[in-house]
Amino acid sequence: MGAATVEKEAPKISSNLERNIAYLNSVLGYGKSFDIVLRRFNVAGKEIAMYFVNGFVKDDVMSLILRNLDELKRPDVSPNSLKKLFNEHINHIQVDPVGDLDKVIDQVLSGPLALLIEGEEQALIIDLRIYPSRSPQEPDLEKVVRGPRDGFVETVLMNTLLIRRRLRDPRLRNEVMQIGTRSKTDVVISYIEDVTNPDLVKTIKDRLQKIKIDGIPMAEKAVQEIIEPGKYGNLFPKVRFTERPDVAVSHLLEGRVLVMVDTSPSIIIAPSTLWDHLQSAEEYRQGPPIGIYIRWVRYAGVLGALFLLPLWFLFVIQPELLPPALKFIGPNEPGKIPIIVQFLLAELAIDMIRLATIHTPTPLATSTGIIAAILVGDVAISVGLFNAEVVMYTAIAAVASFMIPSYEMGWAIRLVRLFLLLATAAFRLPGLIIGSAIVLIYLIRTKSMGVPYLWPLIPFNATAMLSVIVRTPVEVQNKRPSIFKPKDKIRQAMPEPARKPDKQED
Numbered sequence: 299m300g301a302a303t304v305e306k307e308a309p310k311i312s313s314n315l316e317r318n319i320a321y322l323n324s325v326l327g328y329g330k331s332f333d334i335v336l337r338r339f340n341v342a343g344k345e346i347a348m349y350f351v352n353g354f355v356k357d358d359v360m361s362l363i364l365r366n367l368d369e370l371k372r373p374d375v376s377p378n379s380l381k382k383l384f385n386e387h388i389n390h391i392q393v394d395p396v397g398d399l400d401k402v403i404d405q406v407l408s409g410p411l412a413l414l415i416e417g418e419e420q421a422l423i424i425d426l427r428i429y430p431s432r433s434p435q436e437p438d439l440e441k442v443v444r445g446p447r448d449g450f451v452e453t454v455l456m457n458t459l460l461i462r463r464r465l466r467d468p469r470l471r472n473e474v475m476q477i478g479t480r481s482k483t484d485v486v487i488s489y490i491e492d493v494t495n496p497d498l499v500k501t502i503k504d505r506l507q508k509i510k511i512d513g514i515p516m517a518e519k520a521v522q523e524i525i526e527p528g529k530y531g532n533l534f535p536k537v538r539f540t541e542r543p544d545v546a547v548s549h550l551l552e553g554r555v556l557v558m559v560d561t562s563p564s565i566i567i568a569p570s571t572l573w574d575h576l577q578s579a580e581e582y583r584q585g586p587p588i589g590i591y592i593r594w595v596r597y598a599g600v601l602g603a604l605f606l607l608p609l610w611f612l613f614v615i616q617p618e619l620l621p622p623a624l625k626f627i628g629p630n631e632p633g634k635i636p637i638i639v640q641f642l643l644a645e646l647a648i649d650m651i652r653l654a655t656i657h658t659p660t661p662l663a664t665s666t667g668i669i670a671a672i673l674v675g676d677v678a679i680s681v682g683l684f685n686a687e688v689v690m691y692t693a694i695a696a697v698a699s700f701m702i703p704s705y706e707m708g709w710a711i712r713l714v715r716l717f718l719l720l721a722t723a724a725f726r727l728p729g730l731i732i733g734s735a736i737v738l739i740y741l742i743r744t745k746s747m748g749v750p751y752l753w754p755l756i757p758f759n760a761t762a763m764l765s766v767i768v769r770t771p772v773e774v775q776n777k778r779p780s781i782f783k784p785k786d787k788i789r790q791a792m793p794e795p796a797r798k799p800d801k802q803e804d
Contacts, residue, residue, distance in 0.1 A: 431456060445583045473487045
């Protein structure tokens, strides 16, 4: 029988200030790391040590606190120095006592300031931190013509404030935990307590706490892979990302959970279905008729991005499938290389252009796209390497994929399109049918936090499916999606029918 593993107990704060300083200097690397600051001074005859990270602390507030401490006399701090400082002399809101040195280290590295006092077995943590961050601005991937221009930023506290501004519900819960034994990254789980299914909240918490990793420098993408089961993830995104506070709050009200990671402006929405990735805020910023049209145009674009190239290629290799009236869509000149190779090279070229523009300085990005798309494409057609129809249909499919609001879903659509192209090239019409069936079965088997990915189509829910097909008016959005099993199923009470006035008798 092996010996039991004994966890090392965190060292307690000693009443000997020099012993505490020696331990903290050793662990924090004081003297080696220039940004770790130790400030020692005497307050009314009491030795005090102050630790903080340079740049994290608000200088003006700290100066005010030090000025107040400097004016104290010995009776002001003796006896019970820590208690008197905590209750009477440190004029700041966020002050907490802690009892062990490891908590002091965690707090200092997170930004607050630690105050240790000679003869006291506790330290005071004063939250004076200020993070470097940009101001909220409209996200590049989720722009709207009308609507707010603020978006999430890299500071998790600012993100929770943007949500609180739109949802002033006292039952909104923002629970924080730290992920990463070294990075100790703050991760906030946000939900409405009397709406969200508690089992869903527990599942997400358990998955986050189960993973023991040294750090998550990739922030929300690392957290996504933690909460999604499967070693290599999933082709289709099981969670939705958003940088818009209004979108995040609308999903909170449906009974979903938000996961916010410090240092990332992208918020995770879980669970999500396929249709969540195909809808945008712009549909709800316009009236229902316009919103319905925008949604149908996007759905048509998704179908075009998936099936336009495989279908055209099928008609090229099997022209007998085309009715006589559509014979004109075939290629006039086949080109010097096989059509399927042209498609693969064109897809590869578009992805290369996309990646090149991402890594090109902004003033040159537009020029890079024009040079690659017009000059290279035109020369390839002129020398006969590419067929003109191949370039045109590939460009249409690429533009259609850009209509998808979800960046991750756009990549998934492109990979599925390549799969269907290869299946059609290998087995012609049966290949396209079988390939489409494989993708459909894959989607049917996919679940996000236990929620079927194709709901409300499979399993079928007529009312919910209607809200997927059309952009429903706000006044008829009376119930939360039942698949999320919300505790409160009703969003708004149905208005009572107007009562007709009684007929007055003559």
